[in-house]
Amino acid sequence: MSYSYTHPHPAVTTDIVLFTIRDHRLEVLLIRRGSDPFKDSWALPGGFINIDEDLAACALRELEEETGVAGVYLEQLYTFGTPGRDPRERVISVAYYALVPPDRISIRAASDAKEVAWFKLDKLPPLAFDHESIVAMAHKRLSAKLNYSTIALQFMPEKFTLSELQQVYESILGEKLDKRNFRKRVLTLDCIRDIGESRRNGNHRPARLYAVKSPGTVEFIR
Amino acid sequence: MSYSYTHPHPAVTTDIVLFTIRDHRLEVLLIRRGSDPFKDSWALPGGFINIDEDLAACALRELEEETGVAGVYLEQLYTFGTPGRDPRERVISVAYYALVPPDRISIRAASDAKEVAWFKLDKLPPLAFDHESIVAMAHKRLSAKLNYSTIALQFMPEKFTLSELQQVYESILGEKLDKRNFRKRVLTLDCIRDIGESRRNGNHRPARLYAVKSPGTVEFIR
DNA sequence: GCAAAAGTGTTCTAGGTACACCCATGT
DNA sequence: ACATGGGTGTACCTAGAACACTTTTGC
Numbered sequence: 001m002s003y004s005y006t007h008p009h010p011a012v013t014t015d016i017v018l019f020t021i022r023d024h025r026l027e028v029l030l031i032r033r034g035s036d037p038f039k040d041s042w043a044l045p046g047g048f049i050n051i052d053e054d055l056a057a058c059a060l061r062e063l064e065e066e067t068g069v070a071g072v073y074l075e076q077l078y079t080f081g082t083p084g085r086d087p088r089e090r091v092i093s094v095a096y097y098a099l100v101p102p103d104r105i106s107i108r109a110a111s112d113a114k115e116v117a118w119f120k121l122d123k124l125p126p127l128a129f130d131h132e133s134i135v136a137m138a139h140k141r142l143s144a145k146l147n148y149s150t151i152a153l154q155f156m157p158e159k160f161t162l163s164e165l166q167q168v169y170e171s172i173l174g175e176k177l178d179k180r181n182f183r184k185r186v187l188t189l190d191c192i193r194d195i196g197e198s199r200r201n202g203n204h205r206p207a208r209l210y211a212v213k214s215p216g217t218v219e220f221i222r
Numbered sequence: 223m224s225y226s227y228t229h230p231h232p233a234v235t236t237d238i239v240l241f242t243i244r245d246h247r248l249e250v251l252l253i254r255r256g257s258d259p260f261k262d263s264w265a266l267p268g269g270f271i272n273i274d275e276d277l278a279a280c281a282l283r284e285l286e287e288e289t290g291v292a293g294v295y296l297e298q299l300y301t302f303g304t305p306g307r308d309p310r311e312r313v314i315s316v317a318y319y320a321l322v323p324p325d326r327i328s329i330r331a332a333s334d335a336k337e338v339a340w341f342k343l344d345k346l347p348p349l350a351f352d353h354e355s356i357v358a359m360a361h362k363r364l365s366a367k368l369n370y371s372t373i374a375l376q377f378m379p380e381k382f383t384l385s386e387l388q389q390v391y392e393s394i395l396g397e398k399l400d401k402r403n404f405r406k407r408v409l410t411l412d413c414i415r416d417i418g419e420s421r422r423n424g425n426h427r428p429a430r431l432y433a434v435k436s437p438g439t440v441e442f443i444r
Numbered sequence: 445g446c447a448a449a450a451g452t453g454t455t456c457t458a459g460g461t462a463c464a465c466c467c468a469t470g471t
Numbered sequence: 472a473c474a475t476g477g478g479t480g481t482a483c484c485t486a487g488a489a490c491a492c493t494t495t496t497g498c
Contacts (some may be wrong), residue, residue, distance in 0.1 A: 008273040009231035012303075012314055051230040051312050055303040079316045081234075081277040081303045090273050092234055094314070096299045108430045117462035163477070180463065180479070204475040385450075402452070403488065426449040427495035 010081070010090040014059040015046030015131065017097040018069060018139035019079070020105065021155050024167045025120050028135060029107065030127070031066050032115035037087050038128030042119075044135070057076055059096040067116045068108040072098040073154040073216070085130045093129075097138040099154040143172055150191050150219045153212045159195060161207035162186070189221060194204065232303070232312040237353065239299070239360035240291060242327065246389045247342050250357060251329065252349070253288050254337035259309050260350030264341075268315065268359070273329040289338045290330040294320040295376040295438070299360055302425050307352050315351075319360040321376040335380040365394055371381030372413050372441045375434045381417065383429035384408070409426040411443060 001026055017030040030042040045066040048059040056074055064070045081092035107116045119125065119137060135145070145151045146169060155168050166182050186192065191213050198206040240251040252264040267288040274435045278296055278398040286292050296318055303314035329338045341347065344363060346354070368391060377390045388404050408414065413435050420428040 002228060004224045004226045005231070005233075006224060007233075007270065008225040009227070010230075010234050010271065010273060011227075012232050012234065019351070048229065049232065049303075050316075051232060052305045054305060055301065055314070076300060078298060079277065081271075081316070083274045083276060092271075092277070092316070093316075161477085175291040178462075179461085179477090182480080184480095185460090199476095200469075201477095202475065203470040205477045207477055360482040383450085400452090400489075402490085405451080406453095407487085420450095422496075424449075425447070427451080429450060 008090075010092050011086075012049045013046055013093045014049060014055060014062060014082075015044040015093050015095045015134060016059050016063050016074075017044060017095065018063060018067075018072060018100060019097065019121075019138070019142065019155075020100050020102045020118065021168050021171050022102045022118065024171050025122075026139075026171045027118040028121055028124065029067060029069065030117060030119055030125070032117075033128060034114040040114075041128040042125045043128035044095075044131045045116075053093055055094050056092055056096070059094075059098075063098065069100065069105050071104065072100045073151075073218070074098045077141060080130060080134060082130070093134075095134045096140070097141065099142075099151070101155055103157045106146045139172075146172055148220055148222055150189060150221065153191060153215075156212060159175065159197065159199070159209040159211055161199065161201075161209060164208060165192075165210070182217070191219065228273045230312075232314045233308075234271045235268055235313055235315045236271060236277060236284060237266040237302075237315050237317045237356055238281050238285050239266060239317065239357055240285065240294060240322060241319065241343075241360070241364065241377075242322050242324045242340065243390050243393050244324045244340065246393055247344075248361075248393045249340040250343055250346065251289060251291070252289075252339060252341055252347070254339075256348060262336075264347045264352040265350035266317075266353045267338075272392075277316050278318070281316075281320070285320065291322065291327050293326065294322045295373075295440070296320045298363040299356070299363060302352060302356060304352070315356075317360070319355045319363065321364075321373070323377055323379045363395075368394055370442060370444055372411065372443060375413060375437075376440065378434060379422070381431040381433055382420070383421065383423075383431060385429060387414075387432070413441065 020027050031045050033039055033041050033043050045063050047062045059074060077092045077095040077097045083090060152168050162183055166177055170177055192210040193213055195209050195211050197209040199209055202208045242249050253267050255261055255263050255265050267285050270409045281296060299317040301316045305312060323324050344396045374390050384405055388399060392399055414432040415435055417433050419431045421431055422428045
């Protein structure tokens with residue numbers, strides 16, 4: 001089967017920077033490529049768009065096919081199209097970033113990915129193509145968005161403590177926050193609610209549990 | 223000549239929302255389409271990418287070819303790729319927005335554009351494709367960016383008064399600003415300088431003239 | 445002298461930052 | 472009793488908002 005056009009067409013892909021937070025550290029999901037180019041290199045999940053497929057749907061499908069991950073929060077990041085960024089042919093990649101709570105994921109390698117793994121953001125291996133700059137831009141966008149939206153709640157499981165939420169902010173921003181100021185701020189946002197339960201986490205006072213009021217939605221603040 | 227691929231490839235275009243400000247009103251540059259689809263409709267300038275051309279270069283080239291406008295400030299906006307947005311074939315459009323001072327432009331129709339004209343943003347004609355939503359998103363981005371960058375300076379000619387700059391902000395935001403607070407704010411940004419000249423604009427006191435310190439660069443503030 | 449836009453400071457308010465101690469639990 | 476993280480309130484500071492009169496020019 002072959003498809004012909006009167007003018008040359010670039011290939012279009014989506015690439016996804018999937019973030020989660022584990023052990024108080026921001027992590028990115030990578031696949032080890034099973035075929036050339038960059039065979040055996042680590043890369044972002046992603047791939048070629050189907051001819052009748054929406055861009056975001058393509059990103060979700062590739063993520064599911066290559067890693068088994070579904071049900072994430074997804075947002076378009078930027079479109080990367082420098083000629084030569086893929087040695088095979090002209091490839092324009094619409095990059096997305098996605099967030100998932102660490103308890104909502106069971107990854108598996110599939111499709112043309114030999115292997116799937118989470119990497120600490122500050123300990124990434126060398127990446128294929130221009131994927132390092134895609135990851136860098138995604139992290140920058142995510143950090144910026146913490147300050148004017150409730151996007152961080154997308155990392156939270158169904159029930160969580162305020163300390164856990166604070167650790168999420170600290171992991172992304174890479175700095176310690178003041179406990180009292182942090183709690184005052186997130187509680188006045190009125191986006192999480194005290195569910196009246198508590199959880200024992202060690203040899204100390206149990207922590208109150210909270211839940212996101214509108215899961216799946218990200219609101220702008222300030 | 224024909225180009226064949228083993229998998230179908232979408233076409234890739236760029237579309238450009240070029241803004242300027244004239245008579246204290248935000249305006250958008252449109253072309254009247256000379257060919258189908260949407261023949262005779264107004265649309266954003268833009269067109270198909272060349273196979274070895276960078277995305278931003280494509281946007282600048284299309285703008286130049288179709289309207290004669292060059293030397294603008296350009297920024298990637300969003301990528302629109304809903305299947306069916308172009309009736310001919312699958313087209314993915316990387317949208318850009320651009321800003322130009324009103325004195326830096328001489329428009330002319332060329333290429334497949336029959337006609338080129340500026341329209342007040344609040345009096346746009348019906349647009350081809352999904353160009354209305356592209357314009358809406360560009361305006362939203364521009365408004366947001368006024369609050370955390372010096373992007374408005376891209377609209378200013380070489381010499382301008384503080385009142386003129388204020389009118390630019392007011393046109394984009396669609397609201398009146400306080401003169402004293404506005405002046406205090408832009409002067410503390412330290413991005414424009416008093417060039418020691420003044421200009422008479424009518425039967426009243428002449429206004430001091432200012433110039434942008436670093437033309438062509440947009441800084442983040444706050 | 446009158447019309448018209450240019451230019452200029454102070455007060456108030458709200459949101460952000462800095463900061464230290466008691467509480468509930470397990471061992 | 473002690474170690475550990477959970478939970479709480481106040482004072483300060485700074486940036487943004489509100490607000491009115493004098494100046495310089497042309498006619």
